[in-house]
Amino acid sequence: MPQPIESPTDTWNETLHAHFGQHFTMDTLLYRQKTDLQDLIIFENAAFGRVMALDGVVQTTERDEFIYHEMMAHVPLIAHGQAKKVLIIGGGDGGMLREVSRHTGVEQITMVEIDAGVITFCRQYLPRHSAGAFDDPRFTLVIDDGVNFVTGSQEKFDVIISDCTDPIGPGASLFTSDFYQGCARCLNEGGIFVAQNGVCFLQQDEAVNSHRKLSHYFGDVSFYQAAVPTYYGGIMTFAWASQHAALRHLDPEILRQRVAAAGLECRYYNPAIHNGSFALPQYLLNALTA
Numbered sequence: 038m039p040q041p042i043e044s045p046t047d048t049w050n051e052t053l054h055a056h057f058g059q060h061f062t063m064d065t066l067l068y069r070q071k072t073d074l075q076d077l078i079i080f081e082n083a084a085f086g087r088v089m090a091l092d093g094v095v096q097t098t099e100r101d102e103f104i105y106h107e108m109m110a111h112v113p114l115i116a117h118g119q120a121k122k123v124l125i126i127g128g129g130d131g132g133m134l135r136e137v138s139r140h141t142g143v144e145q146i147t148m149v150e151i152d153a154g155v156i157t158f159c160r161q162y163l164p165r166h167s168a169g170a171f172d173d174p175r176f177t178l179v180i181d182d183g184v185n186f187v188t189g190s191q192e193k194f195d196v197i198i199s200d201c202t203d204p205i206g207p208g209a210s211l212f213t214s215d216f217y218q219g220c221a222r223c224l225n226e227g228g229i230f231v232a233q234n235g236v237c238f239l240q241q242d243e244a245v246n247s248h249r250k251l252s253h254y255f256g257d258v259s260f261y262q263a264a265v266p267t268y269y270g271g272i273m274t275f276a277w278a279s280q281h282a283a284l285r286h287l288d289p290e291i292l293r294q295r296v297a298a299a300g301l302e303c304r305y306y307n308p309a310i311h312n313g314s315f316a317l318p319q320y321l322l323n324a325l326t327a
């Protein structure tokens with residue numbers, strides 16, 4: 038049962054970075070348990086609504102989750118233009134599934150989530166994230182490590198979205214060459230891979246490493262970006278990989294037509310944001326070519 042915090046000054050401190058961080062007042066502790074794999078906490082915060090964290094790192098908040106989930110779902114799906122099969126790696130809170138499900142042309146959505154407990158508790162305590170998407174008839178759930186799935190599956194997908202944690206704990210396997218090679222193998226012709234790749238100002242090495250590894254398996258590798266307030270420290274970079282650079286440079290009119298045809302009314306994503314999100318800061322471009 039939710040436990041009202043006696044003294045609202047109780048705070049939760051993020052531990053992603055060693056020498057600085059962000060904190061949230063915990064106004065109501067809704068859930069805390071070590072699942073078999075991760076330390077899961079969900080609490081109410083006056084500024085961001087319900088907050089979910091795994092192993093001391095903010096995963097998602099009710100107030101700003103739409104930015105991340107819209108950008109990770111609609112940029113690759115609109116760029117692809119005719120995706121039928123989508124694979125979500127991770128994504129246990131259901132927000133990515135909710136946004137992918139908005140694309141009526143998609144016929145099958147497979148989620149490979151390592152921790153069933155995350156789904157169970159997010160369905161209960163973050164219902165607005167999934168908004169019923171877990172009951173979509175197109176949805177199939179696989180409980181497994183994402184790297185096992187993509188290295189062993191015989192299935193092919195049009196878009197693969199790695200909605201993973203940071204490369205610590207169980208998330209580390211989703212930043213390996215084996216994982217990226219497996220994703221390349223599991224993509225159809227014209228397929229697109231995207232992945233959360235951290236805040237590049239603070240986690241630049243992660244972006245450089247992903248770019249280097251992905252480049253062994255994909256002909257066109259880059260990033261796109263959006264600022265998500267609770268992934269603090271500047272823009273979050275999303276890894277982008279495909280075999281055709283043209284997928285990253287769509288004509289604005291074609292983008293506009295596809296967004297209109299999809300009937301997408303979003304709170305962050307729009308055609309101009311889509312194209313503009315591929316513009317990257319010079320310090321990152323320099324690091325990627327160093």
Ligand code: SAM
Nearest residue numbers: 127128129150151152155182183201202207208
């Ligand atoms: N939006 C968040 C972010 O950007 O950090 C990610 C949120 S989502 C909750 C991350 C999910 O990845 C969690 O449900 C976690 O259980 C899952 N996950 C972590 N490592 C995984 C792995 N190796 N295979 C599949 N799922 C994994």
